[in-house]
Amino acid sequence: MTGAAEAVLLADDRASSFTRHAARTRADGLVLLRFEDARADMSAQYLDETAHLPAFWIRRGAPLRAEARRYLDWIHRQPLRPTRFCNPSEPRQEIAQRFAGLVGLPHLAPWQVRWVRNKADMKDKFRELGLRTAAYAHVRAAGDVTRFAAAHGWPVVLKPVDSFACVDTYLLREPADFGRVDLAARHWMVEEHLGGTEWEACALILDGEVLDVWPSAMPCRPLDIVEGAMNANISVASGPGPACDVRGAVRRIVRGMGLDHGYLHMEFFEIDGRMYAGEVGVRMAGCEIAANHGHAYGFDVFGATLDVYAGRRPALEYGERRCVGDLLLPLPGTGTVTALTSEEELLRLPGVIAAALRTSPGERVAARRASHNSSGHVHVEGATSAEVERRMRHVLDVFRIEVATHTEAAPAPSP
Template sequence: MNATLTLVPTLAPAAPVAPVAVPTVLFVESRRATFTDHVLDRDDVNVVLLRFDSVPLTEEYVRRTAHVPTFTLNTSAPLEDEAARYLRWVKGTPALPRPRFFCNPNEALQADAQRFAQLVDLPHLSQEQVGWVRDKTTMKDRYAELGIPHARYRAVTTKQDVVAFGEESGWPVILKPIDADSCIGTYRLDTPADVAGVPDLDPKLRWMAEEYIKGQEFQLCAVVTRGVVLDAYLSKNPVPILEVLDGKINANITYAPSEEIPVDARELAQRLTDGLGIPHGYLHGEFFLKEDGSFVMSEVAARLSGCEVPMNHGLAYGFDFLHVILDTYLDRVPHPRYTNDRAVGDLLLPTRPGRVTHISSAQELLRLPGVIGAHLTAAVGDVLDPPRASHASTGYVHVEGATAAEVEERMHAVLRHFELTVAETGEGPAS
């Protein structure tokens, strides 16, 4: 069980002290809107946005952030030239506090964002570290150096390579792009015939074949400051994430602080932090416990977890998790104080292609046992074309319970109640 961190009161200073300068952070925009909004709402930090012109943004978001100092990076220009232009921009804007801290929650931009931070003399991960937390084969090479159990794997370029790996290592086999997320382009292949049935491997992407691990999947999140894990938080997935592509329950459930958990979460997080040289911020990992209880590390990232996992942790433990996360990027040592002892999870609501003719309302879902929040992203009249990805949904609900098992039971009740009716595009409403 995770130990509770408490805030230790201190005596007031005997004499006045000079005011502490407000720090300024260069913050990379990403699709993690909840975290971005939190950062922009804080009054104890100045924010300068680093906007990559390759990242699509909504008109509403651009209008809402128009007042925030923003440097838009031209991705078609050499990164060194853009770094020099940024430094001129900062120097030529006297009213702009120069950023001394850096935060990148954007997984896809990890390599360029960290390299840019290095070029403008901000805290950053080295390109070697970026490989460890972004490139799935380099990541597992590092696991091997650290003695961390992991699935067998091999880089592949053709379907024949995949079949050869399966014949040598056994079936099933997982096929995935090396730098993808959300299960995009990921397949479980049970036989050579299944390999023939998947799309040809896109030569613009790098691919890998991996041993299939049968067992319970977990997600590990940790807050790291100055190389030390302050605390770690464990979630379980009711089914392995890849199985949600087949329509199974899509959820993450944070264990209650008082629950017994199957691993020493903080020790595992510290081992990963040490091995990857993570200086601060959010460490996110996934692992399996096989049916015989043995441990297999899956993947790790130096950025916020997906879906609503960070919010689950804050709701379960009763503290402002997003506030604590940003503090670590500002070289602070936060002392989170926990006020809740419950399990909380986010359940992604089902989706399917077509025009929505009926969908359960948030008000309906909030009346169900344990539901403490509901957010729908689809409405009657919307045309849905969900991607083959683990984040595809029509919204989500937050569900609480005394234990993770109770939360899972309540989530299944939500799924039994939830209704989504769609018509083929171009048809009239369902009768």
């Protein structure tokens, strides 16, 4: 790697593999930016793990300009003063980037935030850059959706323009499906439902240059995942990958959006070898997708990402190439966990190289309709994505979790 790393202010609204890695390995160059309204999403264990790091909390409901002034006063008294900024959170993108601007750190401009957060503005920008997309339109009433479907066919995809992880995103197959959606509270859009194969790709950017691009296969589409399909992503370092020019599309987006540095994650469809741009985010990929790339290419993906945000060029020296995917383990309901396959049992299964559970018997859990809903995850390796997928389905056959809902009587504890 080249260049001296600068201290980073890292937005932190939840525990993740990336933030844990940063806390373990970059403590001498890291300050955390936290949000009081996200405190409930951070366990006591995670707060204890990161207690060695200086952390500034944005107060709930406080004007952001006032919080920025308070931060500047606070950081002046700290031994470490960040000159760079990293926000790995999709839902915090607007507030985090605005805060970084108010305290004088490199950040996305408001129009860049719109391009990577507002899904309609995003598709407008894709088309301006010469990329194909699904047909789409803003909608405010059920009639807008049915008129769009009359022009483009059923099914259609209905989503809030600022959604993430498929939260409040629906596949409508006929007008009757529309009854479950309330359009009053948010801004919505409707999209043509595309066929073909849905892919993902991640990239690192420094000084406006795309350093590398890593594609991922998705055995099941996100909209199928929230309805119960297998929840997995597979980094295809040993192929086969998409046939279309993924690197070229990423470069076009980086140039067209004026992106200087960061981690880019995008989703796209491939139909007869042609790419249709879906969505793009300038932040760490969700679930364990980034970790897949590290395992698949044999390098420290989190360290490389932190280097980029610290203004330093990572080496990107790869080891053995293979396919590695993350399989999110199911969380079947809200209640108390009464039975759960252990991490040790999971690690004995073919291809499983890592396992992490988010709960244990006796704990309360809350399931939600979102593509990151899970009780934990495993990483599974194989020579091809097909082999990884077969091994993932075997994990699901073996994995057991039982949740007693509030209407069920949980078994009495053993004496």
